Amino acid sequence: MLNITPKKPSDQQEYDRRFGSLNTLKTPSEAKKVARWLIAILILMGIVLILPWQQNIRARGEMTALTPQDRPQKIQCPIDGTIAQWNVREGQHVDSGQVLLTIAEIKDKYIDPDMILRLEEGIMAKGEAINAKRDKVRAKERQLDALEEGLIIKLKQFDNKIEQSILKVESDSIAWEASKIDLKNADRQYNANQELHQKGLISLTKLEGVRSKYQQAKSKEVGARTKFEMAINEFQNAILGKNAARNEALDKIAKTDSELSTTLSDIADSEGSLAKARNELSSMEIRAGMRVIRAPQKGVVVQALNSGIGENVKSSQALLTLVPDQPHLAAAIYIKTMDVPLIEEGRHVRLRFDGWPSIQFSGWPSVSVGTFGGKVEVVDFMNQPDGTFRVLITQDSNEKDEDWPQELRMGTGVFGWVMLEEVPIWYELWRQINGFPPSLDNPVAKKKK
Incomplete structure (x- = not known):
């Protein structure tokens, strides 16, 4: 109560007594600000690292046409x-x-201004010559028909003559046989009367009469035999005449047929010359047009x-x-060989044309300014002399983007970004540090799947 007992010091007082010098040391306000900025930057960097990044392939090229007919x-x-x-x-x-x-x-062959007229006149002359030869062919064909008909008629005449000769031979043969019988009878009668005359039974006058009949019968037999032999000769002559007429007619037919073949050959040669002349005329007309x-x-x-x-x-x-007027323009960019497998038809592309100012954020194409959209239309299957592959890009009509400038001309320089997949920024940094190629699949989406 009287407060005469000494007080025991508290813990705070004891701390202040023993470590009083620490109270004089205070954290500066600038350091606190730096610490706060560092923490904010780290937080911002963490946020940025998880933001999406559009992978792309960059290449330069020039404007051209999609189809060969539209190119200069x-x-x-x-x-x-x-x-x-x-x-x-x-x-x-x-x-x-x-x-x-x-x-x-400038060539001597084509300098004549009337060359076409000369060729036309030559063609007309060749055509008239061919027509004349065709008339000759028709005449030869009629001659052949006449010769063949004449041969048939002549052979029929000789056939009739041969038949008549055969009948005459038969008739003369019968007459000869009859004369031989008469001669035989007359000879028998003459011999019999001769014996009777020798015996004195008949007179010499009667014997002479019988002898006269015998001589007449003998003369008739000789005449009949001669007529028979002449009939045979006529028959043989008729056969020989038929053969001779046939050979003569066949010789004329063969000669006419040979002349006909020669004329046909001449026509073929003339038609070949005419075709050659017509070809030359056509060539001259085409050359005149050239x-x-x-x-x-x-x-x-x-x-x-x-x-x-x-x-x-x-x-x-x-x-x-x-x-060409109003060509279908396309941008031709040249891709390195290692990037070609990542590009396929239909891929979206952002383009920057020389002469059109632009700001391009390759990782965020949506915030780019002054660039134009396109799509991959063609990827060449063969490389260029420098080892790159050409990729043709056309305007993407499906994209709600600004149309390509109407002032674009052939050969205008162009820079393109072929858009690939979206990946986080940390993945893109990691890929760039390790030198890996761009990814065809989104790793975040793949992981979620």
Whole structure:
């Protein structure tokens, strides 16, 4: 109560007495601010590392056309000649079939301006000669028919003559046989009367009469035999005549047939010459058309590779360059070999054209400014001389994006980003540090799946 007993010091007082110097040390306010900033930066970096990142493949190229017919083409000279007249100027729009320039001939064979007329006259003459030979063929065919009919008639005549000869031979043979019988009877009678005369039974006058009959019978037998032999000769002559007539007619037929074949051969040769002349005429007409060089399609004359009048040009020599009108433009970018397997048709692409200012965030294409959308249309199956592969990109009509500028021209430089899959930023940093290729599958989505 009187407070005369000394007080025991408290723990705080004891701490202050023993470590009082620590109270003079205080944390500066700047250090606290730095610590807070570091913590905020770390938190922000952690948030950024989990943000999505669009993987892409970058490449440079130029504007071209999707189809070969829309690409700039060299108008070549189809024939050897000299420039006679220019009908266009550089930068001029031309329609399909419009005359670009005219070529004059320099070869001796084609210099004659009436060459086509000469060839036409030659063709007409050859045609008339062929018609005359065809008339000759028809005459020979009629002659052959007449010879064959004449042979048939003549053979029938000889057949009739042979039949008559056979009948005459038979008749004369019978007459000869009858005369031989009469001779035999007359000989018997003569011998009998001769014996009777020797015996004195008949007179000499009667014997002479019998002898006269015998001589007459003998004469008739000789005459009948002669007629028979003559009939046989006539029969043989008729057969020989038939054969001779047949051989003569066949010889005439063969000769006429040979002349007919010769005429047909001449017609074939003439038709071959006529076809050759017609071919030459067609070639001349086509060549005459080649002297006037026309535009194959609508376009713009970009550059004349030859100038002046009278300059000699050779076939297949380029004369000027024609850019087709309103081509279907496409961007051609060149991808490294290691990136080609990652690109497939239909992939979305962001493009930056030379001359159009833009800001591109390759990882976040949605916040890019001044770039244009496209899609992969063609990936070449063969590499370029420098080892890269060409990829053709066309405007993506399905994307709600700004259309490509109408002012784009062939050869304009372009830079493209072929968009791949979305991955977290930490994965992209890890991939870049380790040198791994871009991923075809989203690892986060794959992990969730």
